[in-house]
Amino acid sequence: MELWVIFILAGLLAGFLAGLLGIGGGFVVVPVLIWALPAAGVSVEHVAHFAIGTSLLSICVTAISSARAHHKKQAVDWRLFAIIAPGLVIGSLAGAALAAVLSGRLLIIVFVTGAILTAIYLLSGHKPKAHPTESRWPFFSYGNFTGVVSALIGIGGGSVLVPFLVYKGKSMVQSVGTAAACGFPIALFGALGYGISGWQQKINVEYSTGYLYWPAFFGIVVFSSLSAPLGAKLAHFVSEQRLKQIFAVFLFFTSGQILYSHWF
Numbered sequence: 123m124e125l126w127v128i129f130i131l132a133g134l135l136a137g138f139l140a141g142l143l144g145i146g147g148g149f150v151v152v153p154v155l156i157w158a159l160p161a162a163g164v165s166v167e168h169v170a171h172f173a174i175g176t177s178l179l180s181i182c183v184t185a186i187s188s189a190r191a192h193h194k195k196q197a198v199d200w201r202l203f204a205i206i207a208p209g210l211v212i213g214s215l216a217g218a219a220l221a222a223v224l225s226g227r228l229l230i231i232v233f234v235t236g237a238i239l240t241a242i243y244l245l246s247g248h249k250p251k252a253h254p255t256e257s258r259w260p261f262f263s264y265g266n267f268t269g270v271v272s273a274l275i276g277i278g279g280g281s282v283l284v285p286f287l288v289y290k291g292k293s294m295v296q297s298v299g300t301a302a303a304c305g306f307p308i309a310l311f312g313a314l315g316y317g318i319s320g321w322q323q324k325i326n327v328e329y330s331t332g333y334l335y336w337p338a339f340f341g342i343v344v345f346s347s348l349s350a351p352l353g354a355k356l357a358h359f360v361s362e363q364r365l366k367q368i369f370a371v372f373l374f375f376t377s378g379q380i381l382y383s384h385w386f
Contacts (some may be wrong), residue, residue: 128158129341137346139372140184142353142365147184147346148277149237151177153376155338156230162335163327168320170229171221174276175316175333178309180342181278185305187347197299199292205258206265206300210279210307213269218315221274222323229274234377236275241373243285244366260290268304273312278305 132154136147155173164172192198221229264286272279280301287297313334320332329336360368 125158125162126337126341128154129338130345132158132338133342133345134349136180136342137184137349138353139369140346140350140353142356142360142368147342148177148181148272148275149240149373149376151180151342152233152276153380155335156380159335159338162329162337164335167226168325168333170226170233171316171320171333172327172330172335174221174229174233174274175218175313175320176335176338176342177276178273178313178316179334179339180346181305181309182313183343184346184350185278185302185309189299189303189306192299192302195295195299197295198303199296199300200303202261202287202292202300203303205261206268206283206304207307209262209265210269210304211311213266213271214273214308214310214312215269215315216266217270217273218312218319220270221316222319230380233275234380236271236277237373237377240281241370241377243281244370244373247363247366248285249288265304269308269312272308273315276312278302279308280305 132151135154136150139150140147152173155176156169159169159172160166189198224232264283268279268282268286271282278301280298283301283304284294284297287300288294292300317332317334320330320334322332325332327335
């Protein structure tokens, strides 16, 4: 299959699932790119770095759109965002720098572990009890952690940040909206880190900057914006619990596919 067709399909799927499940798309984009990018001349050793860096780059665009939508519904706590954001920036840059020194295989293991843990959490039905606090440090510190994890596995951070914000006494609506806004600094500085790291290591792949592969970025961004509204409409006809189950099964399936293709 032609590469551009794969990137278009990845964008359509990522957008559809983002609308259906309320995710940033990283858990969709990264597995597809890990499978597809070797055909673009990316070495097996660096394919995970390119997949995660390019995923973060695409989330920069989708995060802006998502944040605007939540802002219009007054669901973003911008005061809290200002507290968390510096931690996210530091964590994202640190995560990208750490990824640069990890082997491709180890980075894949980190991604698969994150996907499986997310799937287990979704299936558990866990609802954290609120423990409100007025201190800024827990939010800043958890922002560091969220940035590192997100940059290592190529996601917008919502699946990591939302449970914490609920735990700290924020409503689910504000937690999701604020996490959506937080996706932008995570993705921007994470992608910047991957671009710089790949450039410093003199990674030479056509149509790329460092670990950022531009044809995949444009295909994903353009076509995910077309399919996201369809997923959002379908979401109104499926229960929240069923949506979580569907996404969990998807994560288990893609994790298994990645492990099988790289180790068997």
